[in-house]
Amino acid sequence: MDIIVCVKRVPDTSEADVVITGKDIKKDDLPFEINEWDNYAVEEAVQLKEKFGGTITVISVGDEDANEVIRRGLAMGADEGVRIYDPAIEGSDGVTIAKILAAAIKNMKYDLILTGAQAGDLGEGIVPVALAEMLGIPHATLVTGLEIQDGKAKVKRELEGGLMEVLEIDLPAVIGIQTGINEPRYVSIMGIRKASKKEIKLLGLGDIGLTPEDVGEAGSLTVLEELSVPPVTKVAEIIEGDPAEAASKLAEILKEQGVL
């Protein structure tokens, strides 16, 4: 079985003091990582390969730094890495990223395409479902269970409140992976170093039959107008002091509030 996995490199802003600069945030001091959902998608691909054989291709749309997450995928067990880039791609919306991926993938051989259900940075959740529509193949997103049998996929989609929807879909298909579907394996620095010897194929827009007008702001139907700090409707009363002081004060407050 030949599997393509789409991966994105994203900044980790969970502990960062995010600074807005124009239409983006300041990214130079942020740590970057593979999008959490994509890590589960790569693991799922590797487990399927272990079961059924075949190949895994990791693909990313992004500048040179994206090689980092492609290499990580190779270290986990993928066979090939592909990166698509052109400066004109900056400013592409989610549907346009799907368009770029579709243009590259339609010339490739695949039985299954895995993506994350969403990218944690922009949280759009567009690519898997848009990509499937462009390729004219079935899809399911927010998948927390995947079984392949006789050219079909039995998938569990996670709905709200812990309920699952169980579906059967034909392959090839695009599956958007939700976190928790598996336990992603540990990747050692050594593994990544070894994988870095593998060549990552670079595709430009011309290689996939697109022009600069097809991508970026020009090729997108949505445009980012401005970024702002969310208005604060409620702020917690911050209990000051060193950890011990703050903890003691909190215990007192809990007592005063009648919860102890």
Add this chain to the structure above:
Amino acid sequence: MSEIFVLAEHRNGELRDVTFEMLSGARNLADKMGATVTAVLLGSGVNEMAEKLKSYANKVLVVDDPKLENFNAEIYQKVLSKLIKDHKPVVTLIGHTAFGMDLAPALAVELGLPLATDCIDLDAVDGRLVVTRQIYSGKVNAKVALKGDQFIATVRSGAFSIEEGALNGEIVTESVTIEDVPYRRFLGYEEAEVGEVDITQADYIVSVGRAIKDQENIPLVQELADVLGGVLACSRPVVDKNWLPKDRQVGSSGKIVKPKLYLAIGISGAFQHVAGMKDSGLIVAINKDPKAPIFNVADYGIVDDLFKVVPVLKEKIKEIKG
């Protein structure tokens, strides 16, 4: 007059809250756009639901067909794209839910319409839709403009509050021929496993997030829950990593809890988490990032390292409780 379509979301015969939230948000948008609000209800045997939607919309457009009983992104897409082509609504709103996320991007691509997802606010500027959505886990708001004259947006659950409707929309039934589904078959629903502890019944909840870092550290927070006489719950990553069982997860894909005290430890406050705990009595957050969104729902906060705060807090509470 142009219409705003709001796709009614229902499951097991019940309309879901996000439907009424979107209908409430759509009324404002409709005023700005000089449009009317149409609730679009696809399903099987949906008369009762249609009646419930009447007061929230100028029109309730119903397609009633046994094939529409359970949500199926593929069939829903076919019916909805036909309705959108025929009626040309200026805006189509869909919930940013497991249902909407599986449907909206394919629909937008098929129709060639712009799509903005997970919107928390909707505005009209010169007849165009301008939305607000959150990026970087709620730390930044992004204003996004949609090009053209017809738009699709998915709306975050809880983004709009439900305002009782005083409309009396006419119920209009249309039939759409639905061909057999070539590639996607609904097999059924599966309920989450029921565990030993029901966190929805607890008065005191100590909830722990990714910051706990390792299963080895779970006893630290379990002990705090014990001295409080409460239960231990968690955010999603803690379950994903198998540090705690799924029945302890608070949030949109976990449990909704309303304890007297919710103590969020090392949890950032992603909206999917907040959806499960925002109605708690007293909310206290311990997080070393002063900008963590959890502080916007908490009543009290400590900005510090949980590994330094929790042991002292546990001792102090023990002392007070005697």
